[in-house]
Amino acid sequence: MTFVLDPLLYPHIIKHSQQLDFREFLQNTTPRTFGYPPVHSKMFSGLKEQIAYSFTLLQGNNLTLLTERMLDNLMLVFRQDHLGHSGWRSGSIYQFCLSMMFEATLLTMYGHPAAATRHGGVSALRDDFLKFDSKFHLLVQQVPIWLFWGMKAVRKNLINYFMPDHISRWTDMSEFIRMRMEMFEDHENLRDVDKAAHHFAMLWAALTNSVPATFWAMYYLLSHPEALQVVRQEIQEVFQISDVEFSSNTNVKLHREEMDKLPYLESAIKESFRLSSVTMSLRVVQEDFNLRLGESRSIAVREGDIIIMYPQIMYFDPEIYEEPKKFRFDRYVHNGAEKTDFYKDNQKLKHYLMPFGLGSSLCPGRFFAMSQIKQFLCLMLLYFDLQLEDGQSHFEPRKAGLGFKLHSADIRFRYRLRLQLFWKGFPQGLSMCFWGLLIVLPEGHL
Numbered sequence: 001m002t003f004v005l006d007p008l009l010y011p012h013i014i015k016h017s018q019q020l021d022f023r024e025f026l027q028n029t030t031p032r033t034f035g036y037p038p039v040h041s042k043m044f045s046g047l048k049e050q051i052a053y054s055f056t057l058l059q060g061n062n063l064t065l066l067t068e069r070m071l072d073n074l075m076l077v078f079r080q081d082h083l084g085h086s087g088w089r090s091g092s093i094y095q096f097c098l099s100m101m102f103e104a105t106l107l108t109m110y111g112h113p114a115a116a117t118r119h120g121g122v123s124a125l126r127d128d129f130l131k132f133d134s135k136f137h138l139l140v141q142q143v144p145i146w147l148f149w150g151m152k153a154v155r156k157n158l159i160n161y162f163m164p165d166h167i168s169r170w171t172d173m174s175e176f177i178r179m180r181m182e183m184f185e186d187h188e189n190l191r192d193v194d195k196a197a198h199h200f201a202m203l204w205a206a207l208t209n210s211v212p213a214t215f216w217a218m219y220y221l222l223s224h225p226e227a228l229q230v231v232r233q234e235i236q237e238v239f240q241i242s243d244v245e246f247s248s249n250t251n252v253k254l255h256r257e258e259m260d261k262l263p264y265l266e267s268a269i270k271e272s273f274r275l276s277s278v279t280m281s282l283r284v285v286q287e288d289f290n291l292r293l294g295e296s297r298s299i300a301v302r303e304g305d306i307i308i309m310y311p312q313i314m315y316f317d318p319e320i321y322e323e324p325k326k327f328r329f330d331r332y333v334h335n336g337a338e339k340t341d342f343y344k345d346n347q348k349l350k351h352y353l354m355p356f357g358l359g360s361s362l363c364p365g366r367f368f369a370m371s372q373i374k375q376f377l378c379l380m381l382l383y384f385d386l387q388l389e390d391g392q393s394h395f396e397p398r399k400a401g402l403g404f405k406l407h408s409a410d411i412r413f414r415y416r417l418r419l420q421l422f423w424k425g426f427p428q429g430l431s432m433c434f435w436g437l438l439i440v441l442p443e444g445h446l
C-alpha cells in the first residue's frame with residue numbers, strides 16, 4: 001500500500017484513471033457488504049452503465065427539485081417535532097441532526113407513504129441503520145457478517161424496508177430513485193430482494209457522511225459564537241434581499257440561487273469539513289507500470305498495488321492552512337467571494353479540500369449534500385437561538401477512519417425559538433397581551 005501525502009502529486013494520480021482504478025475496489029467490496037449480486041457480472045449486462053447514468057439525476061434540474069423537496073421535508077419534520085415551544089430546550093446535537101436529516105432525506109429520495117406524510121417505523125429503521133453503519137468499516141473489508149451478533153437480521157430488516165412492492169406504493173418519489181427502480185426492472189435476473197438491497201445501499205451512501213458532516217458543521221458554529229453571528233447575519237440579509245416569506249407558521253422557501261449567495265455559510269461548512277473529514281481516496285493498480293510524478297520523478301507500481309491519497313496531512317499543514325487546528329469560519333472567503341488559492345512550495349494547489357473524493361471517485365451526491373447541510377443550518381439559525389450547554393470541554397474529531405467520524409462524547413446544546421418568530425406566530429390579539437406583559441414585568445423576568 002502506498003500513501004501519497006503530497007497534494008501536489010494528486011493530479012498525476014488522477015490523470016492515470018485507466019491504470020489506477022477506483023471502481024474495482026467498490027465492485028469487489030460493496031455487493032457483499034450490502035447483500036446484492038456483483039453488478040459487473042455477465043448476468044446483469046448494462047447494469048453498471050445504467051447505475052452510473054442514474055447519478056446524472058443528482059444534478060441540474062433534478063437537483064433543483066430535490067433541493068426544494070428536501071427543504072419542504074426538513075420543514076415538515078422540524079415543524080412537527082421541534083417548533084411550537086417557546087422556552088429553552090436542550091438536546092444532543094448529534095441526535096437532533098440525525099433525526100432531521102435521516103427522515104427528511106428518506107422522504108425526499110424515496111417519497112411518502114400513500115396515506116400519510118411521514119413513514120411508520122422510522123426510528124426502528126434509523127436504529128438498524130446505525131447498527132449497520134457502526135460495523136460498515138469491517139464489513140467492507142470482508143469480515144464475514146455472521147461474526148457480528150444479530151447483524152444479518154439487522155441488514156435483512158433494512159433491505160426489507162425497500163422491497164419493490166412496498167416502495168412502489170409511495171408517492172412523490174425523486175426522479176433519481178424512480179429511474180433506478182425502472183432500470184432494475186429491466187434485469188430479470190435481479191430478484192426483488194437484490195433490488196431492495198440496492199435501494200438500501202443508496203440510502204446508506206446518502207446519509208453515512210451527511211449526518212456526521214452536518215453535526216460537525218453545527219458544532220463548530222455553536223462553539224464559535226462570532227462565526228454564528230456573521231453567518232446568521234448573512235442568511236438574514238439574503239432572506240431580506242430575496243424577500244423570502246418567513247415565520248414560524250409559514251414554510252420557508254430557500255431556492256438554489258439564494259443558497260449560492262451565502263459565502264460565509266459555505267466557508268464555515270468547508271472549514272468544518274477540513275477539520276473533521278477523514279476521507280481518503282483509494283486506487284487499485286491495474287498493470288505494472290512507472291507512475292510519473294512530475295518532470296523528474298516516477299515510481300514503479302505493480303498490478304494489484306493500492307495507492308491511497310491521504311488529504312488529512314494537507315489539511316493540517318501550516319504552510320497551506322495557517323493555524324491549521326483553528327476553526328476559521330471565513331478561511332474560504334476572500335473579498336466576499338469564494339477563496340480558491342492555497343499554496344504548497346509556492347505552487348497553487350488544484351486540490352486543497354476533498355471530502356467528496358476526487359477524479360474518478362468524486363461523489364455524485366456532492367451538490368445535493370452541500371445544499372442539504374446548508375438548508376439544515378439555515379433553518380436552525382433562522383428559527384432558533386442556539387448555545388452549547390455549559391460545562392462541556394472542547395471536542396475534536398477523531399483523526400482516523402473513513403468519511404466523517406463522530407466524537408464519542410454526546411455534545412449537548414440549548415435551543416429556543418427566536419423571540420421575533422415566536423412573536424410572528426402569535427395571533428394579533430395575543431401579541432398585544434405579550435407586549436403588555438413586557439411592559440409590566442420587572443427587568444430580568446424574560
Ligand code: HEM
Pocket residue numbers: 026058202205206207209210213279280281282355356357361362363364365366368369370
Ligand atoms: C457530506 C456528505 C457526503 C460526503 C462527504 C460524501 C463523500 C463521498 C466520497 C468520498 C465518495 C467516494 C467513495 C470512495 O472514495 O470510496 C462518495 C461516493 C458516493 N456518494 Fe457520497 N458523500 C456525501 C453525500 C452523498 C449523498 C447525499 C449522496 C446521494 C444522494 C451520495 C451518493 C454517493 C454515491 C452513490 C457514491 C458512489 C459513487 C460511485 O459508485 O461512483 N453521497 N461519496
